[in-house]
Amino acid sequence: MSTSKPKSETGETAPTIQTVERAAVVLGSFTVAKPYLSLNELTASLGTSKATAHRYTKALRAAHLLRYDERTALYSLGPQVLTLAASARAGLPIVAAAEPYMESLLHEVDETVVLSVWDGETATVVRSVDNTDHIIRIGVRSGARLDLTDSAQGRVFCSFLPPDQVPGLKSILRRAPELAAEFENIRELGLSLNSPDINGVRTIAAPIFEGGTIVASMAIVGTAVTVSADVDSPMARALLRTTRELSEGLGGS
CATH class of the missing domain: 3.30.450.40 (GAF domain)
Known part of the structure; x- marks a missing residue:
């Protein structure tokens, strides 16, 4: 019996696609009106457990796509987003x-x-x-x-x-x-x-x-x-x- 993971039309495995989609949801949750979000708010956006949401925020922080303020316990978009935005504008x-x-x-x-x-x-x-x-x-x-x-x-x-x-x-x-x-x-x-x-x-x-x-x-x-x-x-x-x-x-x- 085959144990291979289902693949999309592009050949990517479903878990990989889900990871990218969830990361996009986290980043897309921030707006001009709401530049700071708590873990609870990000968890609600993702529709997952808080532990899962925390794993995503940790990975995005490591990639400098998110910042975390320990004093306020709030997340905001990181400096790498500015670099990507500049590239997009250019x-x-x-x-x-x-x-x-x-x-x-x-x-x-x-x-x-x-x-x-x-x-x-x-x-x-x-x-x-x-x-x-x-x-x-x-x-x-x-x-x-x-x-x-x-x-x-x-x-x-x-x-x-x-x-x-x-x-x-x-x-x-x-x-x-x-x-x-x-x-x-x-x-x-x-x-x-x-x-x-x-x-x-x-x-x-x-x-x-x-x-x-x-x-x-x-x-x-x-x-x-x-x-x-x-x-x-x-x-x-x-x-x-x-x-x-x-x-x-x-x-x-």
């Missing part, structure tokens, strides 16, 4: 497509140029080029999640995404109804401009389309002195021209 087709356009725009305006994508909740930076000629450069960290309504890039996505794809948008508009007019203005201009706050940074952002759907936002980031608030400034026109050329190359509109 592999996005839009990053490769946008990079030459970003470099060209940087040389034209001599300001930091940033590319952001929608992560399901807000705009997330996936690429930033800041090799300007300024003595002091403004750097924007890849992986940074931008404020949904305060950032120029966040407002671009609020303006061009279908409303049901922006979590909490209806509530936001109820609390700040003036944003509806702002989003309409962004759709008309094709540009979003934030006002400098206490740090004096000003950002102009524009959408990038593929097949009529927004896939990213490109932004120029500088100081209130070097980046004009005029939406018809040479810098704003350069950004619009660049994003439209990139969108045309992607088959956008």
Whole structure:
């Protein structure tokens, strides 16, 4: 009688597949809203015994995919997840497509140029080029999640995404109804401009389309002195021209 273990279509044994699936469940249990979870919560997510859940958390900690805080007895995602996320972002087709356009725009305006994508909740930076000629450069960290309504890039996505794809948008508009007019203005201009706050940074952002759907936002980031608030400034026109050329190359509109 054969004692071989059942295999999947890919030839992997069932226990191996289950191990991977369970590890994915553990990692997928963490969200922006709940970045810290207890062993009890992870056990509930897995639907296993606490001992089994503990074995998975121990293995994931050894791989630096989980952290454990002994003081709070809570788990969080580990540093290796950041490395994997950076690799995933670098592999996005839009990053490769946008990079030459970003470099060209940087040389034209001599300001930091940033590319952001929608992560399901807000705009997330996936690429930033800041090799300007300024003595002091403004750097924007890849992986940074931008404020949904305060950032120029966040407002671009609020303006061009279908409303049901922006979590909490209806509530936001109820609390700040003036944003509806702002989003309409962004759709008309094709540009979003934030006002400098206490740090004096000003950002102009524009959408990038593929097949009529927004896939990213490109932004120029500088100081209130070097980046004009005029939406018809040479810098704003350069950004619009660049994003439209990139969108045309992607088959956008």
